[in-house]
Amino acid sequence: QAQLVQSGAEVKKPGSSVTVSCKATGGPFNRYTISWVRQAPGQGLEWMGRIIPNLDIVDYSQNFQGRVTISAVKSTTTAYMELTSLRSEDTAVYYCASGDHYNYYGMDVWGQGTTVTVSS
Amino acid sequence: DIVMTQSPPSLPVTPGEPASISCRSSQSLRHSNGNHYLEWYLQKAGQSPQLLIHMASSRASGVPDRFSGSGSGTDFTLKISRVEAEDVGVYYCKQALQTPIAFGQGTRLEIK
Numbered sequence: 103q104a105q106l107v108q109s110g111a112e113v114k115k116p117g118s119s120v121t122v123s124c125k126a127t128g129g130p131f132n133r134y135t136i137s138w139v140r141q142a143p144g145q146g147l148e149w150m151g152r153i154i155p156n157l158d159i160v161d162y163s164q165n166f167q168g169r170v171t172i173s174a175v176k177s178t179t180t181a182y183m184e185l186t187s188l189r190s191e192d193t194a195v196y197y198c199a200s201g202d203h204y205n206y207y208g209m210d211v212w213g214q215g216t217t218v219t220v221s222s
Numbered sequence: 223d224i225v226m227t228q229s230p231p232s233l234p235v236t237p238g239e240p241a242s243i244s245c246r247s248s249q250s251l252r253h254s255n256g257n258h259y260l261e262w263y264l265q266k267a268g269q270s271p272q273l274l275i276h277m278a279s280s281r282a283s284g285v286p287d288r289f290s291g292s293g294s295g296t297d298f299t300l301k302i303s304r305v306e307a308e309d310v311g312v313y314y315c316k317q318a319l320q321t322p323i324a325f326g327q328g329t330r331l332e333i334k
Contacts, residue, residue: 146328149324152321152323163322164322165322208261208277209263212270212271212272214270215270
């Protein structure tokens, strides 16, 4: 059964960076598109970007003005999301979610979420 | 960029009664292959979102048949034929036709 397991909670200072990992198990990583979605406290879902590891394609939301970098290591079936120049408004739960890029039926597997708190 | 608009923001429903959520996109979500790239997700309290509907009207694996999706072009609807207590949560529509991918603002379903 396909699963996405994310790294643990982080507490960061304003201006610093955070990297969240997302390890895929039990599914065909070479067919995945993996999106990163965040949710600020009490707010809705916000798409940050996505990667198609098999095609080396990455797309980003312009809302992050170049502060986000998404990458993947195929040999370890792990995706990463780095967010730089952190500010208090980046305090949120960050999710990775996957779908089959070649036979797309939605983002059917989600990670458990990683809480990132930005505080001085 | 495609903008997604959901209504209503809040939906109180009596158990056993039907419920309906509307989602409108700023551009057609119809792909050249004929499919509409519109999805519905449910996020229960304290949980990750879960996929309910893809391609506007296809239920994801394991989703009860009381959930149904319909619509085309820019107007879509999620219907629950008979609401159960376990259906409480926030429902989001999402367009997957093009990047940037976009979610609606969410509809909070609560039990009366």
